[in-house]
Each structure stands twice: as structure tokens, then as C-alpha cells.
Amino acid sequence: MGSSDTERADHLRVLGLSDDEIKVYQHLLRAGPSSVTELDDGVPDRSAAIDTVLGGLVQAGLARRSGSDHSRFLPVPPDAGLEAMTLRRESELKQARIEVLNAYDEFRRTVHNESTTHLIEVVTGSAIVERIHQIKGSAQREILAIDSPPYYIGGPNQEEIEQLSRGVAYRVVYSPESVEVPGYLTENILPCVEAGEQARVLPDVPAKLTIIDGSMAFVSMSVRDTDVNRSLLIIRPSSLLTALIGMFELCWRNALPLHASVGTEDDRLEPIERRLLALLATGAADDTIARTLGISRRTFFRYLERLMNRTGASTRFQLALHAARENWL
DSSP states (O other): OOHHHHHHHHHHHHHTOOHHHHHHHHHHHHHOSEEHHHHHHHOOOOSSOHHHHHHHHHHTTSEEEESTTSOEEEEOOOHHHHHHHHHHHHHHHHHHHHHHHHHHHHHHHHTOOOSSTTTEEEEETTHHHHHHHHHHHTOSSEEEEEEOSOOSSOSOOHHHHHHHHTTOEEEEEEOHHHHHSTTHIIIIIHHHHHTTOEEEEOSSOSOEEEEETTTEEEEEOOTTTOSSOOEEEEEOSSHHHHHHHHHHHHHHHHSEEEOSSOSSOOTTSOHHHHHHHHHHHHTOOHHHHHHHHTOOHHHHHHHHHHHHHHHTOSSHHHHHHHHHHTTOO
């Protein structure tokens, strides 16, 4: 069997074909229409009878009878058969997952009967990144997050963009420190917002939090509480998880929206003014805003003064109120 046959066999095995069915199917692909006798002779290293194997391939939608006397078999276009096999395999995997979860619950009740130890898991050191990927990758419906440094995973968040594309909703509340991390706004936050993330900014966040499908959360201290944070708490369904969900919703209601385009099109605002207003809403420092926009402090203050004069605002708070009222934020 050549290397391409080996690779194909691995894929067919994943879909649920037996080794005997794979061998006969591979032979049909090479030899074309064949009689039962030819297949019996051509694939001798089997553990099952050739009629049984062919029956399995026909049922899977990968082969059919041919000829006026239906004495020969040939491979058929596999679209429908593969779709059915894929769905059947997915169903089997879901059932296996349920069985494993049930087995663990039984273990916890009968062997490890401490009632609270399974509710909180402490993860430290190098295992943190792996657990974050594992938990986020299991999301099916929605991820809620309160985002703040320190960051365990740097660079663009391609994982979130891919999840957004397959229908997982994201609501994220960012801290001002998130925006101040060099490059984080342009390389991480804004690409995710453009991909569909709902983002808001809160001047003071209580913790660094991520909630997966309302059924699991991981939480750690924000950068305001510790300079080097190398521990993570994983919270499972409990009154604590319910409280964390409530805390997120409270933060979400009190946070200011952050849009990639900063509101609707308005010919009174230049693109750089829109970005400046968005950064002001985050509570970022003046130097951070100027650096992010690629302008000098002097130019930043000139834009700020022009916006305040245009809106009649005498303070940044009044400017923010006007921007919110005009749907600029």
C-alpha cells in the first residue's frame, strides 16, 4: 500500500470504516468494477467474509452493484455516503462525551465524594496557556469576557476570529490597560471587533474573567492586583459561577461601546477623530492615544481642542456625553 493509500486509509478509519472495508474499497478504486470472486482473490488479508465487507460498503454509500446480473461491484460518488458517515460519527462522539461525563459524575459521587473539590480547579505555570486553549475551543454558543493584562497569549487572536466565523458570539469588556498595551488595540481588539465581537470599555474592571457558554469560567487577577500573575482558577457550575455571570452583566451595562469604525458615518468627523474619540472612551492616557494614532502630543491636543470647540464642550466628560448622544461611540 503506497503512502497516499495509507493517508486515505487513516481518513476512512476516522469516518468509521473497518480495516477490511478500507482494503476492499481501496482495491475497488484501483481496479474498478470487480466481481465478488475477483475481490475475494484481490484482497486476501481480511478477517471478515467478502460478502460481509461488501455489504458494509454498500450500506455506507461507497459502493454499488453493477452489470445486468448485478454480479460486479464498483465505487460510487461518495458525497451522500460520506455525509451520512460524518453525521453518524459526530453522533457517536457526542454520545461518547456524554458517557465520559456521566462516568466522571459517578466516580465523584461514589469514590471522590468531597462535594466542592470539583467546582474549582487551580492551574499554574506553563499549563495555563494549554487550558485556556482547551476551554475556549469547547465553546458552542457564547463567550463573555472581562479583558485585562497580563496576557498569556500574545499576537492576533485568530482563534476568536475563527470562532466568530462559525457563529460563536463574543461580548468583551476591556480595561483601559488593555488599550495601553503596545499594539494590542490595532493587532488584537479591532480585528476581533471587525469580525463581529461586541466590545465595551470600563474604566475599572474587577477581575480578568472569561465565561464559556454560561457553564464554565476561568478567572485571574487583573494587572492592577498583581504585576506577575501565573495562576488561573477554573470555575464549574455553582453559585460562584452564577455570581461571576452577574458581575459580567453588571460591568457590561456600565461600560461604553467600542466600535471598529466608531459609530455611523458622519461627514463632520475625520477618521482620525473617530479613532481618537474611541480611545478617549477607553480612558487611555494621552501619550497612549497619541502613540496609537501615530501623531504627536501637540497634534493630539489640536484634534481634541477642535472636537471640544465643535461640540461646545468645556470638559472631556461633556465631550463624551455629546459623542454618545450623537452616536459617535
